[in-house]
Amino acid sequence: MKELPDKTLFTLVQDHDERAFAVLLERYSRRMYDLVYKRTRDDDDTKDILQDIFISFWNNRDKIRIEDSIYPYLHRSAKYAVIDLAIRNQRVSAYQNLLAKQDEPFIHPAENSLIADELKLQYEREVARMPGTMQQIFRLSRDQHLSAREIAAQLQLSEQTVRNNITLALKKLRLSIGSDQLIVLLPLSLYISSALTVN
Known part of the structure; x- marks a missing residue:
């Protein structure tokens, strides 16, 4: 054999x-x-x-x-x-950096929760402002963890169009929210998709 x-x-x-x-x-x-x-x-x-x-x-x-x-x-x-491993490590580092940047060394859990809720609200507002197709592609990638190929088949678009929209969506979010905060909020699959478009 x-x-x-x-x-x-x-x-x-x-x-x-x-x-x-x-x-x-x-x-x-x-x-x-x-x-x-x-x-x-x-x-x-x-x-x-x-x-x-x-x-x-x-x-x-x-x-x-x-x-x-x-x-x-x-x-x-x-x-x-x-890539997945690198992003996981980056997310841990980013979260630790966020905690380190707090003005006070200890924050009440309720205050932490308010900060997280505000961040999520800002994130959802930015996603809602995206053009229709971009928002649809981004949500399919984020919420349903679909690949570029699966999204392209579902929406009858080219895979490159899907990748371009995900990359542009991430750029918009980075500009409005910041990379450190964004990496804590998003699933790894989005960062993998974005990284692959560079290679």
Whole structure:
């Protein structure tokens, strides 16, 4: 079985063949580890990312489509996961910075809640001011966590149009609210989509 090409093994995986999955896992684990570790420089983070990638690969095997090799799929998954990790770390740092910028070292929980509510209200006002199509795309991405491809299919737009609108929406929000506050409010998927348009 180890000599079988990826496509044949993947067909077996789609038929719930765990041995074929184990062969693919063995075939790509080292290569994927090296790829991810170059970005994270952390053994634990790298192993966690790889575990998530391969679990997702198995759980979504019926939805995945490959041509000849599964490596492009794994590579994309690794890219998203590394960006996801970086943004999670950035969100923690941003939130800590927000707390550090408070004038008083300790704020009553009720006051904290009022600050958070005001921030959310400002955010919703800015989203409501966006043009119709931009607002619709942004809400689908934020609230339903749809990918650019899924939004494009639903709204009958090009994927690039969807990505452009998400990027413009984020720019508007950054200008009006600020990056530190915004990153605390938004799901990671939006930042991933925005980062991918740069590459």
